[in-house]
Amino acid sequence: MTDTAFSSQPESVNQTSGGSTITITYLEKPGLGWLSIKNWLLSIITLGVYRFWAKTNVRKHIWSCIHINGEPLEYTGKGMELFLGFLVIFFIILLPFVVLVNGMQLAGYPEMALVFQLFFTVLFVSLYGMAIYRARRYRLSRTTWRGIRGGLTGSSFKYSMLYFGKMILSSITMGWATPAMNLELQDRITNEMQFGDTYFSFKGRSGPLYSRYAACWFGSIFVYVVLVLVSAGIFFAIGKENFSAFFAGLDDALKEDNSNGISTIIMFVVMIYAGFAIVFGLFGIVWSFYKARELAVFASYTKFDNATFRFNATGWSLVGLWLGNFLLVLFTLGIASPFAMQRMVKYFISRLEVVGWIDVQKITQSKQKLDPRGEGMLDAFDLDGF
């Protein structure tokens, strides 16, 4: 045997329970750096069309580093599947949207154009959940361990309706419905998720989420008030005259024949971005503490066979994860985004613990049909976990 870390061990079966314990490890492999550069270059040369194959390559690499009881995961998806999925969405949603809205405008029916715009916006928002669900299904069906693949067997439409309901309820209740609705969503998607033919299960109440949610909710109100006060303070410190003088200068800078205005414009743009970074950063930090709680609680509600999960997430560690990844991607102009993904996967694996035992021998292959199309819709919405 060459290296025990890499080879699959027959489980030492626990005689009394009939199952075995599960350990998940991430063993880094060389080659991710070269892969990142190759993906970046080819994406540029093909004006972004290569991104589907790039995503696939990165997933193949990272999946193969995740070892469960010594045996790596395998990603069996293909770039072409993602590309086809994208084309389908492009031709049934994006193209009709742009053509209809602009066509109505061209033909002189701006009111109709507005109606279409509204219609497509509602369609987009209400199908958001469907996109999440289908992307998850695709990834699970393309992930195998010991030749057995995962699956998601429910209706993506029902999920998207629940998701739509969550968005509406959350906004009506100023966010207070979010923990309960997130739990409903997690409940649905987890109970419909399987490995082989065995379902995961999820059971629990949203009560334990609320103390942390309340703390973060009031915390973000506090941040909001502080931000308003600080902005007002800056405004008075600068003085009203200087303030309006700056905007007058900006007005001048935007005039065509003033070429010295460029530096003023650049300064203004940088200030806007810095402002956004501060605001989002602060709210992001506050809500990380809720997210950590939610991850831990949801993990403890999840069961597979005779095992439950423990997820040791903390607010600050999440802040570190997100901030680090943000800077990593920003300062490498996106070249290092595969490393950001690896960081995230490593974070989750290092803090995840499987408690109990699973009768691995009894898990049989999934009977789900394989959907040949990829995560098209997800790509159209441009959200990407991993």
Add this chain to the structure above:
Amino acid sequence: MASSVQFFDGKTAAVHDVSIDITHQGIRIFGSDVESIIWPYDKLDAVETPHTERPLRLLNVKVHGARLIINSEQDKTRILELAPHLEGGPNLKRSSKFIAWTAAIIVAVIGLLYGVLNLAPQVFAQMMPDTWRETLGKQTENSLTKSARQCTNPKGQKALLKLAAKVAAGSDNPPDFSVRVYDMKMMNAFAVPGGRMVLTRGLLKAADTPDEIAGVFAHELGHVYHRHPEAALVRILGIQLLVGMFTGGGTGQTIGEVASLATVLSYSRDAERQADSFAQKTMKTAKINPEGLITFFGRVLKLEKKLNSKSGTISTMLNILSTHPGTEDRIKKLKALPKGQGVEVLTPLEWKALKNICNKTRKPTDT
């Protein structure tokens, strides 16, 4: 050897410890709980590129989900000798396939760009129904003239129509057009969809002779003739679609917008050249002296130089980006024309009336 080979049958997640025989026909797999089977080499594939520090993971394309994991170095070497295609690496067939695909994608992208940026705008601009052009023209004209008033001195309008008719007579196939003067200080002339042309009071004020205005008008008529405004709108629509397609509507959006602006601008330069050559031909046939346009451009050039000396490189950069070809270039092209005896475009009285067209104004009406 038995302990170093694991087999997953694709049916359950159980590990089977098996033995293998590496023969010339294939790999024979057998064990206490596995029926003896043979995996022929041509059906084998490696899950990941073979590596000395990692076990060799094999799959059989005919058996879904089944995997064979070889740990022993001797076995790995033997199998790779008998089935060299598992090595992957610099493989002629694979790399030529990759190059072919990349080339195909690049060709498709270039074709798409050409179609969307060049072909489709021209075709659609010609096909566009007149009612569409009309509504589009109205909207564009309103947005460009904002709240400015229309100049309606009847004598001036009569002179303007005469000048327009004289220029149009120089084209063997003049397009339908309408022309209006707006009470705006800036010096400008533009064509919008539907054959509509707009001149400003500033432009009339800056001109010394009717020939100058005739030249500018001939240029704008060139845009109308080639339906440039219509084509530009279709092009912007196409670019929006392309940007959405290539970036997936995400982070690339900003880069895409800059790229699309640059494209619109560079296409406008082509359009300006086309309009210039239309103006030259038309004025030649109509026997209108191009001298007027040359002096007019000369004046624009002086103005540009004055700006240049003030701001240097940035203005040069703006020039490169600007939609009009370099003024010096245009003067050169016009000088190449034979300076024949030109006709009188307007009588001095008519010219005075045109210059004073903004003595009477009214709110723009939907015409």
